[in-house]
Amino acid sequence: xxxxxxxxxxxxxxxxxxxxxxxxxxxxxxxxxxxxxxxxxxxxxxxxxxxxxxxxxxxxxxxxxxxxxxxxxxxxxxxxxxxxxxxxxxxxxxxxxxxxxxxxxxxxxxxxxxxxxxxxxxxxxxxxxxxxxxxxxxxxxxxxxxxxxxxxxxxxxxxxxxxxxxxxxxxxxxxxxxxxxxxxxxxxxxxxxxxxxxxxxxxxxxxxxxxxxxxxxxxxxxxxxxxxxxxxxxxxxxxxxxxxxxxxxxxxxxxxxxx
Numbered sequence: 001x002x003x004x005x006x007x008x009x010x011x012x013x014x015x016x017x018x019x020x021x022x023x024x025x026x027x028x029x030x031x032x033x034x035x036x037x038x039x040x041x042x043x044x045x046x047x048x049x050x051x052x053x054x055x056x057x058x059x060x061x062x063x064x065x066x067x068x069x070x071x072x073x074x075x076x077x078x079x080x081x082x083x084x085x086x087x088x089x090x091x092x093x094x095x096x097x098x099x100x101x102x103x104x105x106x107x108x109x110x111x112x113x114x115x116x117x118x119x120x121x122x123x124x125x126x127x128x129x130x131x132x133x134x135x136x137x138x139x140x141x142x143x144x145x146x147x148x149x150x151x152x153x154x155x156x157x158x159x160x161x162x163x164x165x166x167x168x169x170x171x172x173x174x175x176x177x178x179x180x181x182x183x184x185x186x187x188x189x190x191x192x193x194x195x196x197x198x199x200x201x202x203x204x205x206x207x208x209x210x211x212x213x214x215x216x217x218x219x220x221x222x223x224x225x226x227x228x229x230x231x232x233x234x235x236x237x238x239x240x241x242x243x244x245x246x247x248x249x250x251x252x253x254x255x256x257x258x259x
Contacts (some may be wrong), residue, residue, distance in 0.1 A: 014161035
């Protein structure tokens with residue numbers, strides 16, 4: 001596609017008040033495809049040209065009108081491709097990585113697109129994608145939110161009621177129990193014991209012993225519980241996971257906080 005048509009596509013899109021993402025959503029394509037058209041790096045196929053003309057309210061003649069000669073148009077179509085280079089672009093439009101071998105990774109508000117030599121993974125790209133919270137997420141959000149409010153109230157009560165400002169200096173430990181409580185949901189939902197926030201629990205216990213009773217040494221030894229926990233329950237999680245796979249149980253988890 002020549003520069004003249006590419007610039008016309010940009011002008012028409014802006015006149016309609018559409019972003020590249022919005023136009024791509026209407027066409028069922030990725031934003032990268034629209035971007036390549038408008039940079040004159042690629043040309044829309046016939047179906048997309050028809051759709052563009054209807055979206056912009058113009059005829060195909062108006063859309064493709066150019067002063068180039070037939071020879072120039074043919075030359076533009078058959079010009080040899082320049083050797084590809086590795087490209088990395090990070091900006092407000094997201095993160096875009098393209099290798100000279102044709103592998104691509106695009107992460108943006110549209111979603112995630114990964115392409116290698118053999119396969120493609122497309123999550124949300126080219127679609128008007130919006131995540132609808134599952135029943136689990138709604139329940140977890142409500143319960144953890146209530147627990148957070150309870151932790152705030154508890155902290156304030158400890159601060160005001162305990163003498164000598166002890167409640168203010170030590171009561172903040174209750175906030176460590178928020179991620180601990182939330183991790184219990186992840187354990188049951190993901191069927192994974194190691195999803196439990198063991199490091200946070202150990203830290204909370206150590207801070208309580210140290211700040212409440214001055215038991216700093218040698219009670220730092222409680223931190224040894226962390227590697228023990230993962231070394232014991234990590235293999236158990238893997239074993240349980242393999243058994244579920246062998247039984248043909250499909251695991252489909254949507255948990256934004258954990259991912």
